[in-house]
Amino acid sequence: MSTEPSEGPSRGPSSASGVAVARKPHSGWRGRLHTTLDLIRANPTGRVALKIFIGIAGAIVVTVGVALIPLPGPGWLLVIAGLGIWAVEFHWARRLLGFTRRHVHAWTRWVTSRSLPVRLALGAVGLVFVLVVVWLSLKYSLGIDLVARVMRYLATH
Known part of the structure; x- marks a missing residue:
């Protein structure tokens, strides 16, 4: 009985010596997802179709996220989610997602290491920024000037 990994799409990437390296098996839904993606990639047509599908799906999510950035809500979260979708198939997106994660974690560590007054001031600046963006968006896109x-x-009451 051999302990070698089985032949087929579930094998991992090749090492520098050309010998296939077994990928650590995932359990649950991640394992099923990896198996499904490996089966799709095993077929040249499936590989191209998967790249096109992932490219379009990621582009839609990133575009919606970019459109929502000026508004309060999940704009940046959607951009990062779209980047995560792209990272399934594109190496450049995987690297950019890693860069983003590192910088978000560094920013979070920096903010949480500050005193409460500094964190409150940062929160107030963020809130003022969002309010100004919402006011300008309403004023110039819908013609509603809330300040006026x-x-x-106040002048009439």
Whole structure:
């Protein structure tokens, strides 16, 4: 009985010597996903179709995220999610996602190491930024000037 990994799409990448290296098996839904992706990649047509599908799906999610960045909500989260979708098939996206993760973790560590007044000031600056972006978005895209309406209301009451 051989302990060699089985032939087929479940084998991992080749090492520098050309000998196949077994990939650590995943359990649960991740294992099923990896197996499915490996089976799709085993067929040249499937490989191209998968790249096209992943490219389009990632582009849609990133585009929606970029459109939502100026508004309060999950804009950046969607951009990062789209990058994660692209990272399934594209090496450049995997590297960019790693870069993003490192910098978000560094920023989070830096902010959490600051005192409470500094964190509150950072939160206040972020809140003011979001409010200004929402005000400008409403004013120039929908023609609703909230500041003028509030000032008019205060002057008449």
